Amino acid sequence: xxxxxxxxxxxxxxxxxxxxxxxxxxxxxxxxxxxxxxxxxxxxxxxxxxxxxxxxxxxxxxxxxxxxxxxxxxxxxxxxxxxxxxxxxxxxxxxxxxxxxxxxxxxxxxxxxxxxxxxxxxxxxxxxxxxxxxxxxxxxxxxxxxxxxxxxxxxxxxxxxxxxxxxxxxxxxxxxxxxxxxxxxxxxxxxxxxxxxxxxxxxxxxxxxxxxxxxxxxxxxxxxxxxxxxxxxxxxxxxxxxxxxxxxxxxxxxxxxxxxxxxxxxxxxxxxxxxxxxxxxxxxxxxxxxxxxxxxxxxxxxxxxxxxxxxxxxxxxxxxxxxxxxxxxxxxxxxxxxxxxxxxxxxxxxx
Amino acid sequence: xxxxxxxxxxxxxxxxxxxxxxxxxxxxxxxxxxxxxxxxxxxxxxxxxxxxxxxxxxxxxxxxxxxxxxxxxxxxxxxxxxxxxxxxxxxxxxxxxxxxxxxxxxxxxxxxxxxxxxxxxxxxxxxxxxxxxxxxxxxxxxxxxxxxxxxxxxxxxxxxxxxxxxxxxxxxxxxxxxxxxxxxxxxxxxxxxxxxxxxxxxxxxxxxxxxxxxxxxxxxxxxxxxxxxxxxxxxxxxxxxxx
Numbered sequence: 001x002x003x004x005x006x007x008x009x010x011x012x013x014x015x016x017x018x019x020x021x022x023x024x025x026x027x028x029x030x031x032x033x034x035x036x037x038x039x040x041x042x043x044x045x046x047x048x049x050x051x052x053x054x055x056x057x058x059x060x061x062x063x064x065x066x067x068x069x070x071x072x073x074x075x076x077x078x079x080x081x082x083x084x085x086x087x088x089x090x091x092x093x094x095x096x097x098x099x100x101x102x103x104x105x106x107x108x109x110x111x112x113x114x115x116x117x118x119x120x121x122x123x124x125x126x127x128x129x130x131x132x133x134x135x136x137x138x139x140x141x142x143x144x145x146x147x148x149x150x151x152x153x154x155x156x157x158x159x160x161x162x163x164x165x166x167x168x169x170x171x172x173x174x175x176x177x178x179x180x181x182x183x184x185x186x187x188x189x190x191x192x193x194x195x196x197x198x199x200x201x202x203x204x205x206x207x208x209x210x211x212x213x214x215x216x217x218x219x220x221x222x223x224x225x226x227x228x229x230x231x232x233x234x235x236x237x238x239x240x241x242x243x244x245x246x247x248x249x250x251x252x253x254x255x256x257x258x259x260x261x262x263x264x265x266x267x268x269x270x271x272x273x274x275x276x277x278x279x280x281x282x283x284x285x286x287x288x289x290x291x292x293x294x295x296x297x298x299x300x301x302x303x304x305x306x307x308x309x310x311x312x313x314x315x316x317x318x319x320x321x322x323x324x325x326x327x328x329x330x331x332x333x334x335x336x337x338x339x340x341x342x343x344x345x346x347x348x349x350x351x
Numbered sequence: 352x353x354x355x356x357x358x359x360x361x362x363x364x365x366x367x368x369x370x371x372x373x374x375x376x377x378x379x380x381x382x383x384x385x386x387x388x389x390x391x392x393x394x395x396x397x398x399x400x401x402x403x404x405x406x407x408x409x410x411x412x413x414x415x416x417x418x419x420x421x422x423x424x425x426x427x428x429x430x431x432x433x434x435x436x437x438x439x440x441x442x443x444x445x446x447x448x449x450x451x452x453x454x455x456x457x458x459x460x461x462x463x464x465x466x467x468x469x470x471x472x473x474x475x476x477x478x479x480x481x482x483x484x485x486x487x488x489x490x491x492x493x494x495x496x497x498x499x500x501x502x503x504x505x506x507x508x509x510x511x512x513x514x515x516x517x518x519x520x521x522x523x524x525x526x527x528x529x530x531x532x533x534x535x536x537x538x539x540x541x542x543x544x545x546x547x548x549x550x551x552x553x554x555x556x557x558x559x560x561x562x563x564x565x566x567x568x569x570x571x572x573x574x575x576x577x578x579x580x581x582x583x584x585x586x587x588x589x590x591x592x593x594x
Contacts, residue, residue, distance in 0.1 A: 016465065023460035210454050210464040213443075217451045220440035227400060229426035229455035229507050 026209070038204075038288075042197060049189040059185045063257065065298035066192035070250045072278040072290035073199045074243035077206065079279070081215035081239030082133045083222060088145035089275055092244045093266045094152050095122050096251025101169040101261040102162070110173050111256040115249075122248030123241065130237040146272075153267040168262025175256040188257050195253065196291070199246060203287050215239065270315070274301070277319045283329030292331050352411075353378045353543050354399070354430075354511060359408035361394055361567075368394040369405075370567035376511070376543060383558035383575065384547045387588055391567040392547045393435060396513045399545070400432040401425040412511070427457060431509035435516045435547075437496035441489035445480055445499055446471050448488050449506045456507025474502040477539070478532060494525040498532065505540060512536070514546045518553060526550070530557065551579065563587070 009020040019026040052058040075089050099121045100114040109117070129148075136144055156163035163169070176187040206212055214235060217225040222232050255261040265271070278297050282289025300318070304311035326333070354376040361369040369391045376382055384392050397403045399410065401422040410418045412428050420428070431452075440448050449471035454462070462470070475481045478498040483491065488499060497517055504512055517529045530553055537544055548554050554561060554575060561578045563571040565587040571578050578584055 018463070020461070025461045025463040025466070027463035027465045029465070210467065213447055213450055213454065213464070216443055216447070217440050220442050221438060223402070223422075224434075224438045224440065225451065225455070226422040227402070227426060227432055228452045228503060229423045229457070230451070231421075231423045 028205075028208075045193060045197075049186055049193070052189075053182065053186060056182065056185050059189050061298050061302055063185075063189050063192045064301075065295045066189075066196040067250050067253055068274070068278055068298060069196045069291045069294035070192070070199055070253070071247050071275055072282065072294055073196070073203055073287050074246035075275065075279060076282070076287050076290050077203050077215065078239060078243035080219045081243075082141075082236045083219045084133060084136075084138065084141040086145045087142045087272060087276070088147070088149045089244075089247050090266050090271050091145070091149040091152055092122055092126070092248040093251035093254065093271075094149060094156075094263050095125050096248030097255040097261040097266065098156075098163065098169070098251075098263070099248075100252045100255040101172050104172040104256070105169055108173070111175050111252075114173075114256070115252060118248055118252040119245055122245045126241040126244035126248075129244070130240045133236040133240045134233045149267040149272070150269075153263050156263040156267075163263065166262065166264055168260050168264070169255075170260040172255050172259050172261060174259055175253070192253060192257075195249065200287060200291070207287065211235075270312070273316055273319060277315075277322070280319065280323055281326070281330050283331050286329060286331050289329050289331030293329070296330070352376075353380075353413060355409075355411040356395075356399070357409040357411075359395070359398055359410065360406045361391075361398055361403055362406050367567050369398060369564075371408075372564070372567070372569045374562055374569060374572065376545065378510075378543055379541070380560060381537060381544045381546065381558045383554040383561040384545055384564065385549075385551070385554060385561060386564035389566075390564040392564055393515060394567075395564065396432065396515055396545070396547060399425075399511075400430060400513055423455070426455070426507055426509075429457060429508070429510035430513065431456070431504035431507045431511070432513040433497070433500040433504055433515055433517070435519065437493065437500050439488035439491070439496055439499050439503070442487060444485050444487055445491065445495075446475060446484040448499055449474050449502045452503040452506030456509070459508070471502075471506060474506045475499075477505070477536075478502040493520050494529065497521075497529060501532065501536065505536065505542075509542060511543045511545065514544060514548075516547055516549065518548060518550045526553075533557070555579070 007022055011018045015030055017028045017030055048062060049059060052062060071089055071093065075086060078086055096118045099118045100111070103109045103114045103117050132141060132144060157165045174184070175191065176184050178184050178187065207215070214225070214230055217228070217230065218232055218235060226232050251261075251266070254266070274297055278290060278293035280293070281296050282291070282293035300315075304314055307314060352375055356372060356374050359369055359372050360367065372391075372395060384395065386392050394403065398405050401417070401420055401424070405418060408418070409416065412425075412430060415428060417425055417428060440451065443451075446468060450467050453459070453467040453470045454464075472481060472484060475484055478501055480495060480498055480502065483495065488496065491499060514533065517533065518526045521529060533544070533546075534557065536542065546554070546558060558575055560573065561575045562569060563578060563584055570587060571581055571584055
């Protein structure tokens, strides 16, 4: 057996960080231009909860926006990595939320215990559904994923004794339990921000690595990617499973944060429209754009609430207008003018 | 023997696109695959590259039975191909296109993403596209797309390269540089080539052996000059009267 030092080695040379694992070599460039702008933005986000400390309503908005981003960021990777448009990411929100809620209510599990269970259960569901990415092409994949959450919603009504239908499950263990309500909100805000930043960091690294390039190749032309020697089925399935588990954690957070979980809030089409709007505003396959989109949608939701019942029409209407007016999203406009990378640009877009 | 095809048959419903074709390819050979339109040349290429699976017959590459292999497995065995209509990854830059070939082709140990960029730039330099490395593939000209496909095919580290009609749609200047490029590739990378082409002048000059397909069947095989003077071939191409 090889000594540890030979099979795995980390070195820092010429501004590059190199990691040798067996015969695989991973390399990252450490250079300010890569992390300066994100660092400024992250510092701003870290300070925001303190500024909003006395306004729990704004803090709730902040938390919601972060969790929307936690759905949109993995979705950006999923859509490029599988080359397909998933119209039902909220299915996994439902899986995560109900798993956490049921375990917490019936067995009295706390949030950190249900976390593991949510990961395992969503992993199972994602593994069962992952062959869809290889079997169903284009529109069919979108249609199947669109119906999945709706079927799940029906099931929550059919098996009312388990899922409690429209009223939803109540009495879920809270995420954090301090004496003061404001501290609870602050803690929840930082937890949501933490999850979001973790997703951002991980998927940003993935997009900048070989796996990001392969995702872009699959997004562009699956057949050709295969003739180049890429096992696309394996890649697409792994991508689908990992991102689905990531999305399911959004449901886990919603369940423990609100203390109640009802499928009717997350599973129907209006929630999907929100997610779609985030993706459209952010630009397809853009992770930083997904954050911009999430904050935009969360604020828009808040503003439109003042208009009463008409917001049900306004929301999709705004989405449709943006769909035609902003093909590359809000972030796409910025990126078009500012994009300059040390390494060749890898632009991930579907025509 | 590099590649052996034994009684390969490919049917599309009632149409037999490749009918009982057997051929062998020696290492270092340059084989011209010719035939009228619809003769089954591209289908045969697709069978070898795993794009289609043969209905019956056997394909062996380097002693390995690759008949039921998937495309990516065949690529890892050392067979690369180009397409008749260029199919680069349109939204990736030229260097990223080649990089996909470097990372996914034959396994190279200790190859990081950064190293693969360096390797890819070598192949781009070889086909003369290094200056355009940061241009999106869809913005390249037809000739450049073909060159890019060739670079991507070479990047997978192949032993056998299947070239599908490089000359189609190129002007005479581009066509001659394409032929030069392929010949340089054969010399420098020591690859075996199966070359589908309609331009006979190129086939006559470049190939060591010609295989003729007609209605999916192999009707002749041999040195180019013998084959073109065969009455059967002239009949297949020009009709009975002229033959």
